Amino acid sequence: MKSRNKKECVAMLLAGGQGTRLGVLTQDVAKPAVPFGGKYRIIDFPLSNCVNSGIDTIGVLTQYQPFELNQYIGNGQPWDLDRLSGGAYVLPPYVKGKEGEWYKGTANAIYQNINFIDRFNPEYVVVLSGDHIYKMDYDKMLAAHKAKGADCTIAVIGVTLEEASRFGIMNTDKDDRIFEFEEKPKQPKSTNASMGIYVFTWSVLRRYLIDDEADEKSQNDFGKNVIPKMLADGRKLYAYRFRGYWKDVGTISSLWEANMDLLDASSGLNLNDPSWKIYARNSAEPPHFSAGSADIRNSIVSEGAMVLGSVRRSVISHSAYIGLGAVIEDSVIFPDAVIKAGAVVRHAIVAEGAVIGEGAKIGETQKAPVKGEWQIAVVGPGVKIAPSVAVAPAEMVKEDK
Amino acid sequence: MNGVMGVIFASDNENKLNELTIHRTTASLPFCGRYRLIDFTLSNFVNSGITQIGIVTRSNYSSLMDHIRMGRDWDLNRKNGGLSVFPPFVLNSSREMYKGKIEAIYSIQGFIRRSPEDYVLLSNSNIAMNIDFDEVMAAHLAAQADITMLVHKAKTTTSRRLVVEADENEVKDLYISVTPSSEDKLLGLNVYLIKKDLLLSLVEHEYARGHVDFEKDILMKQLGSLKMHPFVVKRHAAIVDDVRTYYNESMKVLDPAVREELFYGDSIIYTKVKDSVPTLYKENACVKNSLIADGCEIDGLVENSILFRGVKVEKGAEVRNSIIMEDGKVMKNGSVCYAITDKNVTVTAGRTISGYESYPVVIVKDKTV
Numbered sequence: 001m002k003s004r005n006k007k008e009c010v011a012m013l014l015a016g017g018q019g020t021r022l023g024v025l026t027q028d029v030a031k032p033a034v035p036f037g038g039k040y041r042i043i044d045f046p047l048s049n050c051v052n053s054g055i056d057t058i059g060v061l062t063q064y065q066p067f068e069l070n071q072y073i074g075n076g077q078p079w080d081l082d083r084l085s086g087g088a089y090v091l092p093p094y095v096k097g098k099e100g101e102w103y104k105g106t107a108n109a110i111y112q113n114i115n116f117i118d119r120f121n122p123e124y125v126v127v128l129s130g131d132h133i134y135k136m137d138y139d140k141m142l143a144a145h146k147a148k149g150a151d152c153t154i155a156v157i158g159v160t161l162e163e164a165s166r167f168g169i170m171n172t173d174k175d176d177r178i179f180e181f182e183e184k185p186k187q188p189k190s191t192n193a194s195m196g197i198y199v200f201t202w203s204v205l206r207r208y209l210i211d212d213e214a215d216e217k218s219q220n221d222f223g224k225n226v227i228p229k230m231l232a233d234g235r236k237l238y239a240y241r242f243r244g245y246w247k248d249v250g251t252i253s254s255l256w257e258a259n260m261d262l263l264d265a266s267s268g269l270n271l272n273d274p275s276w277k278i279y280a281r282n283s284a285e286p287p288h289f290s291a292g293s294a295d296i297r298n299s300i301v302s303e304g305a306m307v308l309g310s311v312r313r314s315v316i317s318h319s320a321y322i323g324l325g326a327v328i329e330d331s332v333i334f335p336d337a338v339i340k341a342g343a344v345v346r347h348a349i350v351a352e353g354a355v356i357g358e359g360a361k362i363g364e365t366q367k368a369p370v371k372g373e374w375q376i377a378v379v380g381p382g383v384k385i386a387p388s389v390a391v392a393p394a395e396m397v398k399e400d401k
Numbered sequence: 402m403n404g405v406m407g408v409i410f411a412s413d414n415e416n417k418l419n420e421l422t423i424h425r426t427t428a429s430l431p432f433c434g435r436y437r438l439i440d441f442t443l444s445n446f447v448n449s450g451i452t453q454i455g456i457v458t459r460s461n462y463s464s465l466m467d468h469i470r471m472g473r474d475w476d477l478n479r480k481n482g483g484l485s486v487f488p489p490f491v492l493n494s495s496r497e498m499y500k501g502k503i504e505a506i507y508s509i510q511g512f513i514r515r516s517p518e519d520y521v522l523l524s525n526s527n528i529a530m531n532i533d534f535d536e537v538m539a540a541h542l543a544a545q546a547d548i549t550m551l552v553h554k555a556k557t558t559t560s561r562r563l564v565v566e567a568d569e570n571e572v573k574d575l576y577i578s579v580t581p582s583s584e585d586k587l588l589g590l591n592v593y594l595i596k597k598d599l600l601l602s603l604v605e606h607e608y609a610r611g612h613v614d615f616e617k618d619i620l621m622k623q624l625g626s627l628k629m630h631p632f633v634v635k636r637h638a639a640i641v642d643d644v645r646t647y648y649n650e651s652m653k654v655l656d657p658a659v660r661e662e663l664f665y666g667d668s669i670i671y672t673k674v675k676d677s678v679p680t681l682y683k684e685n686a687c688v689k690n691s692l693i694a695d696g697c698e699i700d701g702l703v704e705n706s707i708l709f710r711g712v713k714v715e716k717g718a719e720v721r722n723s724i725i726m727e728d729g730k731v732m733k734n735g736s737v738c739y740a741i742t743d744k745n746v747t748v749t750a751g752r753t754i755s756g757y758e759s760y761p762v763v764i765v766k767d768k769t770v
Contacts, residue, residue, distance in 0.1 A: 286664045
């Protein structure tokens, strides 16, 4: 293998997630392409983290509804990933030899791209998922991986004991060496939740992927198969403790919460950080306009938006329109959505290009989540809600109503 | 539009823009919350398929270079054509800066001659409009004109404007006006479409005689001998040539109809992307009739104003009828009225800055009040 293209570390970003729990929001786009925070998409976070961590070679593994994601990533220029050597590569499943197949699982997705990774002859591979909101320096994690001489390092975050049964839990010894991995344990022994971020020594992972592929019983998944196999073989697996904001935005409730966290200075999610910018493809819109009739408080508003109504505790994305007398509270309005005059939107997500008719009523004020889930009303992308129609809390509108 | 190249003069009327152009060219004057004036001309060029573009600079062009870099934000980082930025010197051997557009064109005649295009669009950089130059070219050919000049209907003010007397097809008379008028006239926008060979021969002829002023020494002199066609721009066009027009043209953009014409016309107006976060409105924010760029934090009152990127307005602070450029800060109970504060100006707690509608005060870059 020629070493002129060598990269010490290559990142593989799993962006094929169907995101079924996001319902109508992922009807036409992959989960990582879902808008977030007024001007971003979820995938901007792992991509920006990579670039800020000094990783300039990223394979983005797409599968489900890849078109919008492909177009969004393009040549990678917004993230400074249009490089002569390295850069962003969109890697859909493809036909090899006689067979072509979908990515069967997370491990299989990497397995199918062994040739891609080998081109860069890396020492290490970082495996990331495209559905979390967080800022993290992967370089520090890589340094920990090297210092421990690990075969695999898994980032973990402390969660409460009740939450622990919803995550993959890493049980570690005093030295943070992982001796046991439990997927969603009923009686968790510790509170170290896996963040779905792995650093592997490539030569080791490469062998495990080939063996895993040969095992017909395997589901070809990192959490279910590869990691348990490595543990069983006595490989050196370490936990890397992350302190900071991290959120899985796999559900409507958590996606809404993460957006609300942007409004709360104490949430730990601060994007206004010149040393760790989150990059996004720019919408090329003029500044937003707050009209004489507008009344905006405790909210964020992005470029190209036009606000004539009242906005409280909400996220107004680029190019959204909030009409005269409209009331937006505790809601997330995606790009290009139109809220017409007098409409009331509370505890809701209004998706891209949706149109809420005059006087329509979307959602209701929620005091607290029910069994951990906020009852968020969702109006799907491009859906038109007729004037004065009501949409109930937790209702998900897929078609014009 | 493959047959047309563009030439932009980055500096004009800098002496009249006073404090605003101490550190920059007219081309890089911040406008409309997130743009620089040159963004409009560059975007119009690119959107009309004009991708061979020369920019002739004058003094203080480092801010312009910093803004346009390699032209990537306008899709002008090309193998063929793209952006060429020329320093302000007439000749290699000379340390002297060009005095007028004739000298400027003469100094880049090699670039113009070598470019494969047959036509040149000349433009000053103090114009904000949204236009499709294909239409200008079609009109030029239909009128069988030698020179097509862009004009708009407006009232003259005290700033130096070229008044164009013309019928639908042809320019009859040209003169410079510095007296305000009460009725609309056709005023030149300093944008010209001309065949390359004709331009070069006219420039060479006048340069040899020591003439420098394109309007006076070429256009006015050639009235009658060359066919000049007036192309009337019907959409909004802003010309910025002194502090007052800068302020007035900025404030006009608060009108949704003007914004519609400026930003939602044929072209997308591109600018340098800075990856700022969306603007945060806090508990005490009260923002009325204002244009707010990304990255601001507002906890006070903002009325009839334009905030550029990264501006902070603290609790109890008031900003009225003002333009606050990038990274400006109005601290607790500070007050700004009828003012233009340049980049990174801080108004400390409780301080008041106030100008008049007819005379907005300008606070220069990096100052603390």
